Amino acid sequence: MLATERTGSTPRVALPVVRVAGGSSLTVAWLGVGPMFAGVHWLGRALMCTGENCEACAVQSPRLMAYLPVAFLPDGGAARTALWEITDAAWQQAAGLARMEGITLELGSLLMGERKRERSPLRVTPLGTVAKRQLPMATRWGLTSAVATLFRLPAPTANEETAAWAARAKPAAVRLLADALNAV
Numbered sequence: 001m002l003a004t005e006r007t008g009s010t011p012r013v014a015l016p017v018v019r020v021a022g023g024s025s026l027t028v029a030w031l032g033v034g035p036m037f038a039g040v041h042w043l044g045r046a047l048m049c050t051g052e053n054c055e056a057c058a059v060q061s062p063r064l065m066a067y068l069p070v071a072f073l074p075d076g077g078a079a080r081t082a083l084w085e086i087t088d089a090a091w092q093q094a095a096g097l098a099r100m101e102g103i104t105l106e107l108g109s110l111l112m113g114e115r116k117r118e119r120s121p122l123r124v125t126p127l128g129t130v131a132k133r134q135l136p137m138a139t140r141w142g143l144t145s146a147v148a149t150l151f152r153l154p155a156p157t158a159n160e161e162t163a164a165w166a167a168r169a170k171p172a173a174v175r176l177l178a179d180a181l182n183a184v
Contacts, residue, residue, distance in 0.1 A: 013142045013145035017084075017085055018070070020115045026112070029071045031071060031107060033069055034068050035066035039064055040064075043184060046150070048151045051170075055178060056180070067150075069084075079134060087122055090124040097126055106129070111125070
């Protein structure tokens with residue numbers, strides 16, 4: 001189960017965000033939900049692009065990122081859940097490699113992210129699968145909530161579809177971008 005916290009009457013999912021640092025690799029088990037894609041601007045911190053008429057797009061192009069709920073499986077320990085932030089290109093590469101090798105990306109797929117050097121592109125390779133019973137459960141709502149928490153946006157309501165949440169959260173994202181642009 002993904003970790004939840006309450007802010008007011010709306011529960012939120014808060015997950016640690018993991019990224020692959022230069023000169024390192026990381027192997028995770030995908031929890032089979034998502035990925036969720038978002039354009040991201042870096043203006044002192046990561047901010048979600050608001051799409052059409054985005055003020056930040058005039059300053060810098062957004063980078064398309066993919067967010068996946070994943071689990072680490074330490075030897076002999078319980079699975080730890082996190083939100084893996086990877087580039088869209090890395091996700092597309094992993095999906096293409098999986099298709100070429102006849103691998104289905106699903107709950108329990110082992111993925112290895114690797115970055116040769118600090119500025120090297122992230123490469124994500126499918127490695128196989130782990131037993132599903134070892135993994136925590138993830139939901140689309142949980143993924144949306146974790147991304148909302150990451151970007152400091154309103155949490156999705158119960159059973160709210162991601163597209164409906166994005167439309168409802170857009171005014172808050174616009175305000176956050178405007179504040180960041182005024183601070184620059």
